[in-house]
Amino acid sequence: MCKSLRAAHICSAFLLVLCQLMLAGAARAAGPDDVVGMVLDVQGSGELLRSGRSSKLQLLSYIKPGAQFKLEAGSKASLSHYGAKLIYQLVGPVLAEVGEDGVKVLNGTPATTKSLAEKVVAAAVHPNMGAAAFKMRSLGQEIAIQSPINRSVQLGARPRFQWSVPEPASFQLILTEAPERVVAKATVEGSTWDLPPGTTLAAGKEYRWTVSYTAPDGQQRSAAADFTVAAQADADAMRALKPGAGAAVDEWVLYAAILRDRQMLDEARQVWRDIAAQRPDLTTAHTMAR
Structure with missing residues (x-):
């Protein structure tokens, strides 16, 4: 009898601890879900x-x-x-406070607002933004x-291929479509190469x-990168989200964040460069533009 009660107590304690661990794990997993927005501009x-x-x-x-x-x-x-x-x-x-349904000014100048299109909200509602180095350097290589x-x-289906090195040289470039189909080979003088006229990459395909x-010094140096061309539907959807001419910086920041979330890193970097040129005071923009 005593042994049975003791076993029951141990079992109950074990289940309690297990439930606590599961709840803690669920809370951690749900963490990003309580994000309701992002800071898009600071002056x-x-x-x-x-x-x-x-x-x-x-x-x-x-x-x-x-x-x-x-x-x-005077700050904005x-x-x-x-x-x-x-x-x-x-x-x-x-002084303003964030709520589930919006932002409320507690004290000071009333806020002005502008609408976010439903498609922009849908694209940005689960952001995965993070400050990241956009330049991938090959380990131990130059x-x-x-x-x-x-x-x-x-x-796009015709990306520009660019790299940098400490000294000028003649380069050999090979582009393959997964798994092993060679799309192009070229000898390049300089550090930029474009696909031959009339050549485009296939939407949805993986390349290296x-x-x-x-x-x-006579040593061979090389670097490689894998990338994917966006499916046509995804590319069209992203282009539809692009702010129009004359759009405010905050709209471009949100667009860059969405691009980054979709792993469209080169396009995001170019947007950040445009933002940095327009707003030299935004140090984060300069970091993201590198």
């Missing part, structure tokens, strides 16, 4: 207040319900909110692949390109 100084802690308001910061934003006089910020389908533009001095970079998805040369 001047501001603070992000959440869970009793304060941090500097930065471009691309995720926002969650309960977070507060504090801007000093733009925030997307997927639930409200709006971009909120705040001008300091202001060729730096610049585009198409490794594991990227290309929006390799560039190599003989260094002055």
